[in-house]
Amino acid sequence: MECAIELSGIGKTFGRGKAAITALDGVDLRMAPGEFLCLLGASGCGKSTLLNLIANLDQPSTGSIVRNTARPAVMFQEAALMPWLTVQRNVELPMRLHRVPKAERAEKVAELLDLVRLSGVNDKRPHELSGGMRQRVALARALASAAGTEEADEPSLLLMDEPFAALDAITRDVLQGELIRIWRKTKTAVLFVTHDVREATRLGQRVVLLSSRPGRVVREWHTRDIDGTGDSAEVTDEITAALREVISQHAAT
Template sequence: MAATLARTESPSATRTAISINDVSVRFGEGRTELTALSGVSLDIPEGGFVTMLGPSGCGKSTLLRAIADLVQISDGNIAVLGRTPREAREARDFAFVFQDATLLPWRNTLDNVRLPIEVGKHAGADYEDPLKLLKMVGLEGRENALPHELSGGMRQRVAIARALVTRPRILLMDEPFGALDEITRDNLNQELLRIWQETGTTIVFVTHSIPEAAFLGQHVLMLKAHPGRVKEFMKVELPAERTLTMRDTVDFIKVTAHLRAMLEECL
């Protein structure tokens, strides 16, 4: 990836991007009420990369959607860069990348990346150059390709470029690589780390993969289920520069072993 994006500002370890305070989320009423999250509290540092792990049904996606103002909070509060989730959404402080790339099939790669510019024009808004983003995610020369002409990994790169076009300060990602083969997933893990380092964007990333969580995250949030609660918010004690060969080291295996043991306790 030859292209780079300058950090909009230097992240500070003392600044908080997302503050989650005693948050609970319930669905339904009466006898059918289901508590998806209960008493969740943590602070995510600005410029950080947090991965989220936990058993199925622990509320990982629910918490991500609560941050994004896609799920209503029952109790507690969430602050996103000092705003409510709704205010942050309206200010386009964050972007969301889903497991499915959700590209419009009749629009080419460049026009799919341009879509947020067209549908969400804000007075004085500052957008990133879509061509520059496509170069950064390794899709230079595929600007005119339609989604059906791209591999699954390429479509996810388009989705990431589209998310970054509004220059969000936070990127929320819900298992974006979960449906991809292992080699493609590994390559996109490396590219996502480069994008994070180049842009300074805060990233919150949901995954079911223990190695992926350890490889990407500066911190791992482990949730336990029924209802979803914080088991541990763990700092990943690995070098800042991550390479795929690191996964064969003793230090990496120790981190994944600890995460696996925690995950078993959360079932």
């Protein structure tokens, strides 16, 4: 099967000489089209750095990245909505930048807001929404990012950097469930960065654990069936133990 993303020997070093910091070292990773993969690791292990490299927001120091998808859409911990724009305008912004016709934009926005269960809030501005609603808008905007471009017929890829970390537990739980629903419906490949084991095992079909800095792939687990159902408390406990070991090894150095 063709990979959506293939990383070979990825390394990333910031700075030079004695001040150089190696964030990633020799990372190999393959991701299938439509796969939901969670990237897990302790704070500072290079998860976000790896996401930025895949998004082409930065370049690796060593290794290569092959992307067989449309331009990746990125969703961060903060919704990063334009406060002066309405929900409608925020979601359609990527399509406006790609000069998608107005009627087509309106149809797509309506479809996406319905998908994230926010129909009827088109004219509201971000400050009028709850934190969870703002993240739903950010998700709709991310899903719109490839709409109408010359890449739109290619497999899509959504990169998510701890998007629910700042939310309260109940809202986070609801949005995790919503994300699974949307992923099943859209068949978008999702690479989800988190440091929360339970979040990783609930969401991901596969969980990849990075070591502490420099980040290297330590282990991976298949946690969900191909249809995205089922999880295992035993796997969760096993991943938790592996993460604790990685953190302990880092603390001992």
